[in-house]
Amino acid sequence: MLTSSRGLVIVAVPTRLKCFWVTFARQSNTLDTVSLNNIRLYAYHGCLPEETRIGSDYRLDIKVKASLEKAAKSDLLVDTADYVTIHHIAKEEMKIPSKLLEHVAKRIADRILQEISIVESGIVKVAKVNPPIGGDVASVSISYSFSR
8 A cells, every 4th residue: 555645545456456535634733843043143242241142153953843733724814824924033042142142042932932822842952163272173062942
């Protein structure tokens, strides 16, 4: 038996070939994903005084899980986990200096949960490009998982 992406099932019977359609029901608790990849920002985070004075380049990846079924049917922005809002939250929170990347990621996650009610969980990855650690390192990063 073979199944295509459109739900067509092909069953091989010894003397003949039969085809029929199968409808796949979407479960109501299915969570979909909205991802923002490689957000590039300049910010002032770090434990060293120079880091908060000079600043550094950062990259963020944010992935949120939510049911997007309503948005898929309605075609309305209010029914989705709006990536413009997520980007805005990330930009605003990155403007507030922190010693630890974990602290920045938690603030971003908390705001996403507070402002986008359909988001159930996600991951915020914050990377500092060219960190001042006395070696040739392209970046350091943390990934912060969150959920309701």
